[in-house]
Amino acid sequence: MDKEVQKCVDDLMTSTGVVGVLCADKRGMCLTSQGIANPDYSGSLTSLTQLAAAIEPGKGDPVILFENHGSQCLIHQNAGMTLAVYKTNG
């Protein structure tokens, strides 16, 4: 089972601009991380998705975007799994 998850993450890492990917479970425990994604932050990333979902209950899981001058971090939770993708701009 983890081979399929890892394959998906490997495919994501080959996408243009992607420099890091992190997957976490509903408890905030890191399932896998690659690139610049730090597994220590899996708990905080999961917590952010739960807080964001509480802003508009019943409207589905939002996508969170952190953006700075040179990079972005996109975070989304689905079916209890949190996915964070780190990208560089351009």
Added chain:
Amino acid sequence: MEELRKYVACLLQRVDGLLAIVITDRDGVPLVKVALDSAPDMALRPSYLSTFSAMATDQAGKLGVGKNNKIISIYSNYQVIQMNKQPLTINLIATKTANTGQLVNLENDLSVVVNDLAQAVVET
């Protein structure tokens, strides 16, 4: 010591659902204990906390994957995270819905406290 206790009390606020932080020695005797009223009393007793350092962590180290660092126990209503910082143990007691990843990450902040206390334990 009071400053250490205040620092640990601050950490208690950092994660939703965290009910108690107890730093103990090998016998489960608490050196620093900070707990909310809602923390389960049984989980704070030396008779429970000592099972990690007395047995569980040693046995877990015999599984062929190296020395045991931490054990996370999820119960029906609570979760307990115990971290091996020999000769001391960090014990975190939280609700079952608390973010386990964030709780585990508190190890970095608590290591500062434990390192200071471990010096005192060794010297005595």
